[in-house]
Amino acid sequence: MSGTTETKILHDIKFSVLDLAPVNEGSTPADAFRNSLDLAQHAEKWGFNRYWVAEHHNMPGIASSATSVVIGYLAAGTKTIRLGSGGIMLPNHASLVIAEQFGTLESMYPGRIDLGLGRAPGSDQNTARALRRTLGTTGDEFPQQLEELRAYFSENSRFVKAVPGQGLNIPIWLLGSSGFSARLSGRLGLPFAFASHFAPNYTLPALKTYRDHFTPSEHLQTPYVMVGVNVVAADTEEEAKRLATSQQQQFLSLIRGTPTQLKPPVDDMEQVWTPYEKSIIAEKLDSTIVGTKETVKARLEQFLADTDADEMIINSQIFDHKARLRSYEIIAEIMG
Template structure:
């Protein structure tokens, strides 16, 4: 009932909302992290020209196919090479870090690029348990995520009585988002009156439930008067559906490798995924990738609108793990054109 009432009251059309980019700085089987980071900058520069609102990077560790582990550093790289698009984290895995360090890093970024930095926070490790232990030493640190968020936000407030201050950071207006793939962060974001981004690009089955939780528990704050929700979606667009489906097999191989516990670099596309996965793996991965739009520009537009109808999100963040960089650029360009048309 809540979903239907909200949808009827706030019906949105695709051309009315903002589109943003989530980049995993993919390292392909024929490249290296340096090339991946240069490709990320090239994509950001084009995304800015095509009218995308944000360009976010995600913190992952011990993954040979993702080059954005030092997320704050990469954000600086992207922001330096662009001029207007917002740049941020989707997200910083806060339990991996001391809140003061993140406040100083993002305070520095905001000081260098005023009005363009977003700080998205997650509570997952962004890696496997052994690597998480190498990062955190104390794996219980995720249990106090709400307290960590409040400590971090306090460092951005104007000078108070606290002896410990974030310099740069103190007094700066840096938008803080909570990210999640379940209801926990949705509830917390609602209680705190913060914007919320849901990782529907890999956890689609929990999307509507989490958005309902966020909207139900939302309390107006000094940040927001009403809820603001963004959803992730895998989008691969090409001139034809056949081309798009072919390009999508790199992403599907990446998820297959994760299922098998062998994450690696992004592989070239293949003609037939059925030669690689079992029926069970195929069904599992298709469910994981349910929030995907793969096809011609018109097909992508229809699928984006359908997902918007389902979620009534305020913004959509798209990601596209495509092996060929030029094909990836074209996919984002075609998607931007289709959404505006």
């Protein structure tokens, strides 16, 4: 725990949106972007704090590979909600390029841009090689790349300057699904976002590592934790469980090594997966919350009690766009 003497309640924390820009079966990335903008506009109206999109590559069902471009599109169509990356996979890029891209975004939409960074490839190893153009580059250089990136944003003169970028105050977050980024973000005094939506078993150890290693910085005086949560909310339990089968099928395609577009829900997953596959997905999606407003609220309250998080970022992989909007609307009602 972070040392607080009072137990947080849901009204004490902020809620945000994590969008993978899902490409539904039978649709196109253009449709995905239109849906993302519509969701971002609704999220802004409903009072969500920030809206992040994630970098993934070679994924037929995820359209946000050019993450900074998507952020600019969403920022242009909204007014107040923060936009950012959840995250940019820094080893895929030159630090200077990311500094320039996010310096450009911050210059266009001042005070609204977040830069969340991860060290995974965001895809398979063959795609990582295609992105990085070398077999020798791995995520091990992440701390050095991060130091270089932060230097581009500083006021200090460099031989090469990020224009735009230098001197801009763009909040940097570290994202993680293990203890590595938790320890690094704590040591640097940066806010930390944990991928509990797909690494639930590591959530509490990683948060403890972050808080135990936290050192106050000019950016942050006390630890700040955001946790990812999969939520599928609907007006009935039966409908929520049915909608959740789209995400289950998406994970199933990943563990089979054949990623697909986001599939429509099915009535019975037992006809789709094997018992072994079911057990793997159950472990991966252990923190997923599915149900009505009452069910979701109770589960979120328990998750908050377990994590003492400062913010929750909600991912909802739902095939039908209207149902997806309704799921986030229910979360907004819980937010009050």
